[in-house]
Amino acid sequence: MTDSVEDTTGPAAAPGGDGGPADGGGYPAARVRLLQDEQTTGPDRRAALARLTDEWLAGLLTRHATAAGLSGTALVAVGGYGRGELSPRSDLDLLLLHDGHADPRALAALADRLWYPVWDLGMALDHSVRTPAEARRAARDDLKVQLGLLDARHLAGDAELSARLRSAAYADWRESAPKRLPELHALCQERAERQGELQYLLEPDLKEARGGLRDATALRAVAASWLADAPRGGLEAARTLLLDTRDALHLTTGRATDRLSLQEQDQVAAALGVLDADALLRQTYEAARTVSYAADVTWREVGRVLRARAVKPVLRGLLTGRTAATGERSPLAEGVVELDGEAVLARTARPERDPVLVLRAAAAAAQAGLPLATAAIRRCATALAGRPLPEPWPAEALEQLVTLLGAGAPTVPVWEALEAEGVITRLLPDWERVRCRPQRNPVHTWTVDRHLVETAVRAAALTRRVHRPDLLLVAALLHDIGKGWPGDHSVAGETIARDMAARLGFDARDTAVIATLVRHHLLLVETATRRDLDDPETVGAVADAVGTTRTLELLHALTEADALATGPAAWSAWRGGLVADLVKRVAARLAGEPEAEPRGAEGPTAEQERLALEAGRTGGPVLALRTRAEPPAEDAPAADGPEPVGVELLIAVPDQPGVLPAAAGVLALHRLAVRAADLQLLDPIGDGPVLLLSWRVAAEYGSLPEADRLRADLVRALDGSLDVPARLAERERAYARRSRAVHAPPPRVTVAAGSSRTATVIEVRAHDAHGLLHRIGRALETARVAVRSAHISTLGADAVDAFYVTSTDGAPLTDAAAHEVAAAVEAALQ
Known part of the structure; x- marks a missing residue:
């Protein structure tokens, strides 16, 4: 769907033989030639594709309307097609406009002869048949229809009919803007919450995410209302880059998709002539950041205008959350005042004589929880270009930077505004290398x-x-x-x-x-x-x-x-x-x-001692499962809340070979994901030393297994009657058949030299996968080393595990032996 009219699905076959592929004429072949022409790209290709499609559709309307003797009709493109921006796999948004005098059956037949050729060519179509009055009523009822009409463009037929509708649509929009703009802003916010921020997503939706093409279209609508306008610097270039990226995505995938998936980023980068996928993401983030910043500034301006027009407080709150009277100036810092909900420069401020002013204004804005006015930033940026801060910075400049950083959450929008206007890289030139730099580790939420x-x-x-x-x-x-x-x-x-x-x-x-x-x-x-x-x-x-x-x-x-x-x-x-x-x-x-x-010097805990004594007495494994919700970390914001309910699993087993791979394999078979684990050898209790495995696990899906079933399978795994490797291999094959391949870097196993005098530390970094810990444990067992302790940690999709191992006589491994073990474990994980 583009930004306009209703979505209607077409029938499966053309009526009466009309409108089949023959009606496409030479359009399909010409369209293919245009899309394959490497000399025509970007805006030129989108415009050429729109012109080619215009000619084809205009020919259809003219031919069939003439044959049916129909007058008073017009074919109108709306939405993205109306803007003349037709991407390779874009759908067509079309409105068949009529004056209300045509015979309904003849009009329906004409519509069929327009829509069916589009469907027959496999193209998506949003269509409607309306009089101008009906189109205006639909726009009053549906904001998306109204937005689509703002881009209405005449294709064929009665040009006066199309012109009257376009003029009326703009007049209606400007008249209803005080009511409709808050509604549009709410839609943008809801979409941002649902889709996320394009500038931080590893697989962004170029259209729907915040800072994407939908937001750019919304800014055009705001400008058309004549109430406010977006900052123009770089906005059109950013929108063009997002459209070019979507074009390349359509051509490389052959699908009408807006999501820039990881597995397609290298191909899209190559199609655009970009160095690699990281460079592609970085330039995409840059564009999204420009659009997002323009949106922030524009919606603040809309809020000011609506307050000045005495819009009801509930609508003012929707846009700004502030109800301060306009025109009042309150001092914030030297040369900085609050005016109408923003931090602005005082009338007497002279940034060209005061290079610290930009930091003082930013710190004052953040401390007051206010946005920093765009005009203020631009004045300061111009002044900094002519008179930069001396090096080293004066004491006040450093003090203001620290004050800005110490403001907490309000620091973020102020910092982003400074960055959007180029101030941060002017103050901190080294910032340029990390700006908009993606982090491909999924643990990271943000760019660097x-x-x-x-x-x-x-x-x-x-x-x-x-x-x-x-x-x-x-x-x-x-x-x-x-x-x-x-x-x-x-x-x-x-x-x-x-x-x-x-x-x-x-x-x-x-x-x-x-x-x-x-x-x-x-x-x-x-x-x-x-x-x-x-x-x-x-x-x-x-x-x-x-x-x-x-x-x-x-x-x-x-x-x-x-x-x-x-x-x-x-x-x-x-x-x-x-x-x-x-x-x-x-x-x-x-x-x-x-x-x-x-930690173990004072002896085991009461529960550990009970499990160890029972394991020593019975000669077999003993398990304890405990479900709990972990409280938030100290000093974490209250909004973070408790961690999801997880399971703490303690396993005590008389010391014997194969405990680690057996236990890890049984957990994997029961679809328990290991989030963290520790393995330690308790002091001899009762009949001999006991291995204690402390696991933090979570069910991948479904309910938790019963402790008795886990214990029974562990007993079978230890005595060899349960073939854990074969069962896991069978499950992996079944999983591979119904899942997409994961593109992850290869595992890396290293020796952490100097980490311990009493053992050798083998560190494993790998993509977390089904049965990973089982494979590591088997490799260590095969290498005939003793695991003295293990420390397992899973961060998102990555596992980082450390194993303290010794030779069979309890001594650290030689360098050569340690590297052989590391190589063997790495080979087992390939």
Whole structure:
């Protein structure tokens, strides 16, 4: 569907033999030639395709109306076709207009002879037959019909009839705009909530998502109302780029689709002459961001106009949520005032003499929870071009940047407005490399630049926990700045952050702290979830990297802010507890206090002891299932709510070979997805050592299995009577037949050198898949190594697992043996 009239499905066969493929004449072949012509692309091809289609349809109407002796009819294109923008697989939006004097049966026959040739060529069609009065009534009843008529274009027949309808449609729209614009805005908001924001989606809908083609069409409608207009800078170029991308998508897929799926992005990029899929997404995000920003500014302007016209408060609230009287100026900061719900420059402000003014205005707007006026930003941007901030920045500029970052959620729209007008890259040139940069890891919700701002927003809520909030906020803004460069982004980011912090005006000591935070922003969460915290080497390595308790305090807050800003899969009370435990141990080491007791030094918990004693007594596995809803992590916003209900599964088994692959295989057979897991060897209890496996699992679908069934299958898996590998292979084959292939990077298995003195750490990074942990466990068993402990972590679609292994005599593996084991595990996962 395009932006207009009703969707009507056509019959299966043409009536009386009329209107079949022969009525297409030379149109089908000419259309194919045009679409295959590589010299005609973009707007030229869309316009040429529209002209070609115009000629064909005009010929149909003229021929059949003349043959039937009908007058007072016109064929009108509406919606996207009415704008002359016909993509390769676009549907046709057509209105057969008549003056009401024609015989209804003759008119119906004429419509059939117009619609059937379109259907016979396999083209989608939205159609209607109306008088001008009927079309106007339909528009009053249906906003989408009214929007379509704004793009009405005469194709054939009575041109005066079409012209009268178009004039009336514009007059009706301008008259009803005060009522209809709030309705249109509500539709845009509802669609954005349903489809998401195009500029952040890995598989965006180019038409329906926020910032897409629908929003661009809505802005045209606002302009046609004469009440407000969108910022013109870059808007038409952005809309053209989105249309070009959709054209390439239609041609590469052969389908009328608007969703830019992952598996098609490389082909679309090649068709557009773009370097790769990432470059394609980045330019698409840029275009969507331009449209979104224009929409934000336009709807604010609509709100001001409607308030000035004394629209009812309920409609004012729909558009702005503010009811302040117009014309009143309230001071916000030096040179900045509030006017009509926006932060604007004071009459006496002189940005050309005050380069800090743009940051002061942005900070004041964010602190007040107000949008920053576009005119104010543009004045400041022009002034910055002529008189940039000196380097290092003056103290006030750094103070205002920190104030802006510390405002919390209101920082985001202010920052985006500055970025849309080019201010951010002028202030922070290194920002250009991360701007609109996609992150293909599905754990990440945002592009790199938006993630950095979101991290600062999350960090703002944690500033009461640290002694230097300014260092925390700036480190949050810069922690992923290295993602615009090749290699390890933490290593590259350290160098960039060191340079940027010095330019911002931090002294050498503070600059070193920021650089350390950026270099090690992943250290705490990776160590806590993938390393044995009872191993002194683990705590010592973190202490050496961090250096001081104050840096550790900042790194702890940055770790939480980064994870919360990444997405719901990156942080939980469980991960937060592990990180807090690690921080406590590292702080004790840095303070010179005695080493913390190992987690198992005080003996097992009551439940673990009960399970272990029973396992030792019976000589078989013992299971305990516990369902619970995890509370939100400390300092997480209340709106995040509790985590979904999950299952904690404890398995105690007398120590024996094959426990890990058997247990993992049984869970996979019962469709339990492993979110996190720990494996540890308890001290000898009763009849011998007992392996304790602590699992956090969730049912892939359906209800949870019964503990007795799990235990029975585990017993069979351990004694060999249940062929787990064969059962899993059978299930994988069945799954592959009814699912689409997942394009994931290959697994990587490495040896984490220096991570432990008492064991060798094998780290596995792979796409989470059915039976993955079972295959890893089998590979380790085949390599004849003992798994002393395991730390399993699943982040979205990615698994990151660490296994502490030893030789059969309990010693760490030699380097050669360790790399052989890693290679064997990697081969098993291919």
